[in-house]
Amino acid sequence: MTAIGIDLGTSYSCVAVFRNNRAEIIANDEGNRVTPSCVSFTDTERLIGDEAKSEESMNYANTLLQIKRLIGRTYDEEIVQKDLKLLGFEVLNKDNKPQIQVNYLNKVTTFYPEEVSAMVLTHLKEAAEAYIGSKVTDAVITVPAYFNDSQRKETKHAGEIAGFNVLQLLNEPTAAAIAYGIENEDEGARNILIFDLGGGTFDVTVMSIKNNVFEVKATGGDTHLGGEDLDNRMVDYFSKMFNEMHNVNMMNSKRALSRLRVACEAAKKKLSVATHAKIQIDGLYNGIDFKTTFSRATFENLNNYYFDKTIKTVEKTLTEAMLDKNKIDDVVLVGGSTRIPKIREMLQKFFSGKTLYKTINPDEAVALGAAAQAENLKLGKFILRDIVPLSLGVEVDGDFMSAVILKNTKIPTTRTINVTTARDDQTTLNISIYQGERAATIDNMFLGAFLLEGILPAPRGVASVELCFEIDSSGILDVSARDMKSGQKNKIIINDEKRLLAEKDIARMTADAEKFKQADEELRNQHKSKNELEDFALRTKQSAQDLYSDQKITKHEERHLVELCTETLTWLDLNKKANPAVLKQKKIELESIAHPIFSQLYLFDHTKTNLPKNSRENCAEFDNVEKFADADSIAATWSPSPNSSTDDSTTFSNSNNENRAGPSNWGNGRSTLRASLISTGQNEQESLKKVTSYDQVLKSLRQKLKNTNDEEEDF
Template identity: 40%
Template sequence: MGKAIGIDLGTTMSATAIVDAMGRPQMIANREGKTLTPSAVLVRGAERVVGERAKRAAIAKPHNVFQFIKRRMCDPDFVFIDEDERQHRPEELSALILKKLKQDAEQALGTEVTEAVITVPAYFADLERNRTRQAGEIAGLKVLDIINEPTAAALAYGLGKGEADKNIFVYDLGGGTFDVTIMNVIGPEALRVLTSGGDRFLGGGDFDADLSAYFVRQFESKHGVDLKKVGDLKTDQAFCDAAELAKIDLSADSQVDVSLSAAGKVLDLTLERRDFEKLIKHHIEKTKDLSEEALAAAKLGWRDIDRVLLVGGSTRIPMVREMLQQLTGKTPEVGINPDEMVALGAAIYAANLSGVTVRNAKGQALKQVSLRNVTAHALGVITLDHEHKDVNSTIIEKDTEIPTEKTRGGYTTADDNQTSVRLQVIQGEDLEPAECIKVGEAVLEGIPALPKGEPKIEVTLGYDSSGIVRLHAKELGSGREIRSELQCPALMSKRQIQQSAERVDALKVS
């Protein structure tokens, strides 16, 4: 029987972990001997290069290297296009990263890997979660579950400490996304999420972009060269790489020396940490605002928070830790490598699901953890207001514990003698449907031909424990009803998944 692993499928870096034969969570090194694999894919003929070599190739092959794939999982229409005009769906590129992780884990463990728990940001919507699940299937994995990154992090920090009724604040600032979650430790083996929030377009990559733009301004000021007119993607990538290295160095040092070249000219400069902090301050302030919004949503004050956990490589930035210390009044915990804890937590959960015993540092067996999660977004249907404009009619509120089912009445027809109603289910808090994500739709037919407004329709929406959305609608007078398990139209069909899996299986992934 194959092994079950935990996978942190990150925006910029991915990682895998497993609970070993002794019951201990352990990171799995890739073929390069590292625990972190860059989430980058290089398209090279019939071969796909994933990881460090792909990331390094971004300067030489900017049109054939795809990064920040995770950020595009929310866009139903987005495709990556390579230099030969070939299109690549985000879930298939994610599957290539997962295939690389699977292959490396099999080599390290000396056995087949067949199952996995994959993590996602807590605020990911139905589309992103299901696309992630489909990516796992395309990569040849049985996806045991999709769990939230902060929840996985809390598992890695350890719930078997005898704690009860403790509130944990998880601040997750990675390379491409920001995630904040507040959860309550009910007991040593029980965890309840209270609320979550975040921004899928906020992370270390944005710090790199701001710093790279600063380098461009300094270069142009010294040499009088307009790098935008040069339009060289290789130069853009080189400046971004230099920015990333400078950012990393400034977490340990107060200044760093940088050398840049473009258009036949060179710029050497010394970057002070305080200058870098000025550039990224607005990003850090946004994470602060989102943290306070989450606290308010959980109906707590900072005095009610017992532990502050840091997740993600960008939390190494001193400015981030100082901000959190001042904001929460507590010293953030840094006992585990922030880049690794999500994968470790996912491995613990994978072990729970596959019947493998997990042990603490003293060798004591831990009971399976019970996770009680909440909806990341509100769920509702599109209806008409008094001005006949489309509006979002919420049925299930954000942060409702799942599984759940809620019913709302008061719906009716918009026209005389209307015998059918199209029910469009959307996910999101905004009143404007265009600002929400479409989950799916169904049609209730056979409604009696009556004057508009007379039919009485009830709509029930529900989430199961896997986050699958179900719809039940009923016209009360006639008893006509419809039941449907919804699937977002942007998701791949079973046939498309199979075809994609065959393509990925035929490709050499290194």
């Protein structure tokens, strides 16, 4: 069955099919190759596309446009509230989700944004079926690269409402790159930059194309920047002009604003080919006519903020792709707004006069690429490697986001990490998912959460929960968790429409990640120091209990260590925000007490498993050494007698070598051992023989520990 590709745009949409070894644009029933993403309702019918667009100025309350800016968003978002002031139709708050109200067939009817988008998709589907001559159900639908998970999910839902089997949600700039690659398949390896500025969204993607492999290097953009924003600036400019000229306030008249918007859009298009455009509207407000001339220079000055923003995004995306602008072979223009002369001038200047790639129709490139990908999913003619636009992670320690899937990771992908409990005998684990580039969760966007129950009771830090993040080829996230011991499982598909990643959040995350880089690094260091102290205290406490059970340390030592570790963990619970320097000092204090107690084990137990075989055999002579000297006396500092032999002096000299590994008092243990042997009644010769063997063991031990110093320090 034939599959089609659809570019579902904010202002206009386009549909294409791949056949006869090439992608073809499908015209609508009026013969136009692009269709307005517009739906209008009257007392007698529903209009879609060009017919609906013609109703915009008169039937403004029932003509729905720019729906893509509402899909997957929440009603209370600042950018949504700002848009609502400029829209002619009524938008209600339904459980914090935008719901559109219209009068259809003399009845008040409401629709969710995805339902309206489904109407546009259905219109395109019917045009495709008429063109192909058969039923069409499979489609690849494109979305902006910076669409978040909720926006992608609702777009896919719209496709399903329209009767499509959505094969894939494809990023718009990636689709355009595929169209470019097909046009230039004989050019060899190339690095390209897709500059996609449409009616409502803006994307920049850097890609490499080699041997039929399309690999995305980096992507950037803004889900709320496009031609509609330029129109809004013009509407605001002219409405203020009209109010000042006639001492009125037309801002509360949706009819007047809708008519002015239509005129501004026409003037904007005119300025792409001329230096001046006229705006004439009869009876704009209170019967007052409005007539003015608008220059290209004024238009450019009015929207210079947006133009500069696009160039800064290009520069940042190239940095993330680790490519110099001189390494870009072609700059491909996509989207109707790239026809604006100022945009082209600034881009060409940024790329040192490079000729921009304008061979592909900017209105059609995305649909052509989507159609090619729909065919490729069946035949596998080329390989596509897309990426994640923003990092995804899980909340740990209550306020820290641990990134699981990093920004610019290739998709589809699966990443797994292990998390654990924070309290003793904890049987449930709340898993919160975030998206963003900051270290603290409060600075990132909350996507959703779920609860894993049935964890077997255990001391904190013991339970192990496997957390799996999976992103499919459409960029939709699926998170699952499994308790490794009990086998309990739970999962979530992030589609909570109440938790969205708005444009303001994306812009803030990107800017703040640079601005507060130092603060983020300090937070990461604090988190690292806290974890190191907690881990050391828990391991030391457990080791002390285990060693006492094996009768390798005394009850006094075990109790002392356990009390110290418990005090440290209690302090840590009360001082989670402590300075890294304080945390490190606490760890040093605990180490200074634990290490002398544990160090004896290197001589009388650990030596056997870490030294060469001959050294372990020598060490066997000292299995029962504790009956000659207690552990504390061996670890204690020993001051040799003035009558100590030359052998003793040599041993002390070696033990003080600055490059040795192990505690500084190990050499003193030699004299302690010798004195202990003599005190038990053994003669001088036998004692000296055993002490000589002790020397050999000690030297081997030092040499071994030199090579494993880093490994042993963790103990």
